[in-house]
Amino acid sequence: xxIQGMELFAVAVVMLLxxxxxxxxGIWEPLGLDESFDCDLELSMVRHQPEGLDQLQAQTKFTRKxxxxxxxxxxxxxxxxxxxxxxFKSIYSQFFPQGDATTYAHFLxxxxxxxxxxxxxxxxxxxxxxxxLRGSVTEKLRWAFNLYDINKDGYITRExxxxxxxxxxxxxxxxxxxxxxEYAAFEHVExxxxxxxxxxxxxxxxxxxxxTCQRDENIMSSMQLFENVI
Amino acid sequence: xxxxxxxxxxxxxxxxxxxxxxxxxxMPKPPVDKKSRNDEILFVNVSGLRFQTWKxxxxxxxxxxxxxxxxxxxxxxxxxxxxxxxxxxxFRHILNFYRTGKLHYPRQxxxxxxxxxxxxxxxxPDIIGDCCMEEYRDRxxxxxxxxxxxxxxxxxxxxxxxxxxxxxxxxxxxFENPHTSTMALVFYYVTGFFIAVSxxxxxxxxxxxxxxxxxxxxxxxxxxxxxxFFCMDTACVLIFTFEYLMRLFxxxxxCKFMRSVMSVIDVVAIMPYYIGLVMxxxxxxxxxxxxxxxxxxFRIFKFSRHSQGLRIxxxxxxxxxxxxxxxxxxxxxxxxxxATVMFYAEKGTKGTNFSSIPAxxxxxxxxxxxxxxxxxxxxxxxxxxxxxxxxxxxVLVIALPVPVIVSNFSRIYHQNQRAxxxxxxxxxxxxxxxxxxxxxxNAFLQYKEDGGFQDRDSNGTLCLKxxxxxxxxxxxxxxxxxxxTNHDFTDELTYSxxxxxxxxxxxxxxxxxxxxxxxxxxxxCPRRSKRRAIRLANSTVSVSRGSVQxxxxxxxQKHSPExxxxxxxxxxxxxxxxxxxxxxxxAAIISIPTPPANTPDESLPPxxxxxxxxxxxxxxxxxxxxxxxxxx
Numbered sequence: 107x108x109i110q111g112m113e114l115f116a117v118a119v120v121m122l123l124x125x126x127x128x129x130x131x132g133i134w135e136p137l138g139l140d141e142s143f144d145c146d147l148e149l150s151m152v153r154h155q156p157e158g159l160d161q162l163q164a165q166t167k168f169t170r171k172x173x174x175x176x177x178x179x180x181x182x183x184x185x186x187x188x189x190x191x192x193x194f195k196s197i198y199s200q201f202f203p204q205g206d207a208t209t210y211a212h213f214l215x216x217x218x219x220x221x222x223x224x225x226x227x228x229x230x231x232x233x234x235x236x237x238x239l240r241g242s243v244t245e246k247l248r249w250a251f252n253l254y255d256i257n258k259d260g261y262i263t264r265e266x267x268x269x270x271x272x273x274x275x276x277x278x279x280x281x282x283x284x285x286x287x288e289y290a291a292f293e294h295v296e297x298x299x300x301x302x303x304x305x306x307x308x309x310x311x312x313x314x315x316x317x318t319c320q321r322d323e324n325i326m327s328s329m330q331l332f333e334n335v336i
Numbered sequence: 337x338x339x340x341x342x343x344x345x346x347x348x349x350x351x352x353x354x355x356x357x358x359x360x361x362x363m364p365k366p367p368v369d370k371k372s373r374n375d376e377i378l379f380v381n382v383s384g385l386r387f388q389t390w391k392x393x394x395x396x397x398x399x400x401x402x403x404x405x406x407x408x409x410x411x412x413x414x415x416x417x418x419x420x421x422x423x424x425x426x427f428r429h430i431l432n433f434y435r436t437g438k439l440h441y442p443r444q445x446x447x448x449x450x451x452x453x454x455x456x457x458x459x460x461p462d463i464i465g466d467c468c469m470e471e472y473r474d475r476x477x478x479x480x481x482x483x484x485x486x487x488x489x490x491x492x493x494x495x496x497x498x499x500x501x502x503x504x505x506x507x508x509x510x511f512e513n514p515h516t517s518t519m520a521l522v523f524y525y526v527t528g529f530f531i532a533v534s535x536x537x538x539x540x541x542x543x544x545x546x547x548x549x550x551x552x553x554x555x556x557x558x559x560x561x562x563x564x565f566f567c568m569d570t571a572c573v574l575i576f577t578f579e580y581l582m583r584l585f586x587x588x589x590x591c592k593f594m595r596s597v598m599s600v601i602d603v604v605a606i607m608p609y610y611i612g613l614v615m616x617x618x619x620x621x622x623x624x625x626x627x628x629x630x631x632x633x634f635r636i637f638k639f640s641r642h643s644q645g646l647r648i649x650x651x652x653x654x655x656x657x658x659x660x661x662x663x664x665x666x667x668x669x670x671x672x673x674x675a676t677v678m679f680y681a682e683k684g685t686k687g688t689n690f691s692s693i694p695a696x697x698x699x700x701x702x703x704x705x706x707x708x709x710x711x712x713x714x715x716x717x718x719x720x721x722x723x724x725x726x727x728x729x730x731v732l733v734i735a736l737p738v739p740v741i742v743s744n745f746s747r748i749y750h751q752n753q754r755a756x757x758x759x760x761x762x763x764x765x766x767x768x769x770x771x772x773x774x775x776x777x778n779a780f781l782q783y784k785e786d787g788g789f790q791d792r793d794s795n796g797t798l799c800l801k802x803x804x805x806x807x808x809x810x811x812x813x814x815x816x817x818x819x820x821t822n823h824d825f826t827d828e829l830t831y832s833x834x835x836x837x838x839x840x841x842x843x844x845x846x847x848x849x850x851x852x853x854x855x856x857x858x859x860x861c862p863r864r865s866k867r868r869a870i871r872l873a874n875s876t877v878s879v880s881r882g883s884v885q886x887x888x889x890x891x892x893q894k895h896s897p898e899x900x901x902x903x904x905x906x907x908x909x910x911x912x913x914x915x916x917x918x919x920x921x922x923a924a925i926i927s928i929p930t931p932p933a934n935t936p937d938e939s940l941p942p943x944x945x946x947x948x949x950x951x952x953x954x955x956x957x958x959x960x961x962x963x964x965x966x967x968x
Contacts, residue, residue, distance in 0.1 A: 112680055112681045112683075112684075112716075112718040113716075113717060113718045115718070116681070116717065116718035116721045116722065119721065119722075119725070120721060171375070175375050175392070178390070179343035179392075180343070182343065182435075183343055183344070197344050198344075198348060200344075201344075201345070201348045214351055214354070217354070231347070234350075235346075235347065235350050238350040238351065238353045239350050246353055247357070249353065249354075250353060250354050250356065250357050253354045254354075270358075271358065274355065274358070294358070294360070297360075298358060315357070319357055324359070324362045325356055325357055325359075327362075328356050328359065328362060328363040329353070329356060331356075331363055331365075331366050332349055332350055332352060332353060332366065334366070335346045335349045335350050335366075
């Protein structure tokens with residue numbers, strides 16, 4: 107007897123139910139990708155313990171009490187001892203609610219993450235802070251150069267500078283007065299290169315940078331601003 | 337700002353060094369931080385349990401009590417710690433909030449206690465973490481429902497009538513709460529009886545009775561005894577109409593009443609009769625009239641006024657409206673799907689019952705609800721397969737929302753039980769409060785009588801010792817009030833007796849307005865349930881009781897000491913009988929959530945040894961007001 111349309115459909119339904127029942131009993135597993143979710147678990151298990159207090163005290167210019175206070179805050183926020191880039195971006199973005207701080211946060215992350223392993227641990231954190239808050243002017247300028255030099259090759263190119271400055275303007279957001287215009291970043295890069303690039307080769311080296319900054323009164327005086335943040 | 341953000345702020349500020357070489361303008365000056373940055377450990381002592389935490393931890397939330405300078409009020413210089421006289425167990429959760437930034441709700445605590453603690457520490461409950469938010473919300477809703485019910489219950493039945501209610505208000509109350517008066521109760525039962533009679537008559541009308549003599553055809557009883565049934569129907573409808581009109585008259589808001597469910601049911605129940613009266617005996621129209629008679633069955637819903645269970649059921653269904661709606665919707669979906677499938681499955685068969693999709697609806701409904709009448713059955717294999725799937729899924733679809741409805745019903749039913757228990761408890765509590773209030777008044781009056789007002793001499797000091805300092809101050813306060821208003825406190829019994837003797841004493845007193853004595857009596861001592869004080873305040877008669885002998889007649893039944901007149905109180909100490917040995921009044925403060933019962937109960941026992949000080953006591957009102965603050 108030839109199977110009519112609905113009978114065919116009925117048979118299909120019965121077969122489907124059969125397979126479902128088999129699966130319920132665990133007899134037949136379709137080729138599943140159920141080992142993927144295990145991978146993510148490992149990362150969260152990673153913990154990092156910082157070096158001892160004495161070593162950190164030697165490496166940075168913070169007092170013991172300051173280091174303790176810093177670590178307590180850090181550990182409270184990141185119990186695992188590591189800050190990955192996403193967390194870093196979200197934290198930094200909270201301070202600039204109007205604009206988009208993720209790009210600048212990315213550059214900042216790279217500046218702090220000295221060993222380039224994709225996460226900031228407490229040593230990176232505290233060494234970076236030590237330079238910024240307790241370091242000499244030269245050290246601070248060196249740090250700033252390191253921030254601007256995205257590929258860490260020792261030279262700041264126009265593109266790198268443009269990226270940095272654009273990311274800073276991004277943090278401002280769209281509601282500014284006067285409103286940020288298209289070529290504002292370009293202008294700013296030009297001004298910077300005019301000032302810094304001595305030999306007009308389109309690249310700014312660390313020495314050019316430090317030398318130019320040391321001659322600029324404004325920059326030198328403003329370097330002292332953030333001394334007493336901690 | 338969250339705790340985490342506060343921690344990272346110094347870091348963000350430090351990172352701003354990166355902007356400095358690029359800055360177009362010069363940077364602003366940083367804020368000066370006056371206080372020392374060194375972190376210190378604070379000690380917080382909560383009812384003996386000592387907590388220690390960093391100052392920074394508490395500073396994370398500067399708009400709470402612990403994070404602001406408000407905590408300085410609680411600083412104990414001697415022990416150099418912050419002392420809070422609150423629940424230490426709760427404080428643990430509060431402190432954890434500062435530490436972790438998340439507020440958790442402890443499940444074993446009472447929701448109100450938790451809310452109070454939060455309010456004290458200045459923490460908004462909205463920041464409860466997601467993990468505990470659901471539980472918190474549920475408990476809070478439950479608590480609020482309970483409170484709403486309690487306030488409703490208070491304002492309902494057993495609250496005494498306001499003094500100047502009109503007949504209309506009293507009538508309404510009688511209708512809404514039949515327990516209040518005997519007449520209302522009688523009316524309640526009568527209407528209930530007539531509803532039952534009416535419903536039974538409706539039912540019996542259609543039963544076939546033995547045929548009339550000389551006829552073989554069986555008649556329904558309604559036609560055989562049509563006159564009798566008509567008379568019964570008329571009587572019932574008259575009663576219902578009368579009841580409805582009375583309710584309409586008595587209702588405080590007629591529009592609202594007319595829109596309420598019960599009123600609609602009433603109208604629907606009695607309308608068919610009147611329409612039947614009006615309508616002519618026309619064949620065409622009487623068909624519609626017969627349909628109207630169906631509505632007479634709605635009289636059975638009138639029972640919901642008489643039965644609380646019915647009301648609960650109705651309320652449950654109303655509150656489960658969303659679940660019922662979901663049930664209906666899912667059933668409809670399933671019916672349509674399966675009806676379509678069955679129709680096409682059975683299409684080929686000759687002489688099949690499944691003539692169209694709507695025709696298959698009946699099969700699907702009967703199968704899904706597992707009724708299975710068997711008037712429509714599939715014959716093809718495909719039809720049988722789908723039919724079996726249909727019946728299996730039917731069970732599931734119906735079973736799913738039922739537990740929700742059941743749990744709703746159970747919750748509402750228990751709430752109702754609880755409401756009854758609360759009412760009973762409330763009665764007991766009120767009785768206790770009244771007793772305590774009387775005790776306080778008596779304590780004060782006793783105090784006065786014991787000569788607490790004059791300088792203590794050897795006679796007086798002995799029994800005045802067992803008063804606490806609280807009582808001293810309280811009595812002093814009451815005394816100040818007396819002096820302010822130039823009236824004195826007295827108690828119920830004395831006051832009522834004074835009313836009686838005033839009508840007697842007027843004849844011999846030096847009062848000038850004897851003519852108003854009759855009016856005075858009636859206004860002085862009206863029915864006990866009214867507040868006398870209001871009326872008395874308007875009366876102008878002042879009686880001064882100079883002579884002692886006319887009052888002697890009053891105190892025949894009491895063994896109290898001799899009464900004093902106000903003027904002579906200060907002079908005569910020796911006449912006082914110091915019978916303070918058998919009295920032991922304690923006054924304590926409770927907070928009375930309900931307004932104090934101002935009406936004295938008829939059933940109050942006469943207090944022992946009422947001091948027989950008679951005064952111009954217009955002060956009943958004052959008694960009631962000032963005693964508010966203390967009771968057992």
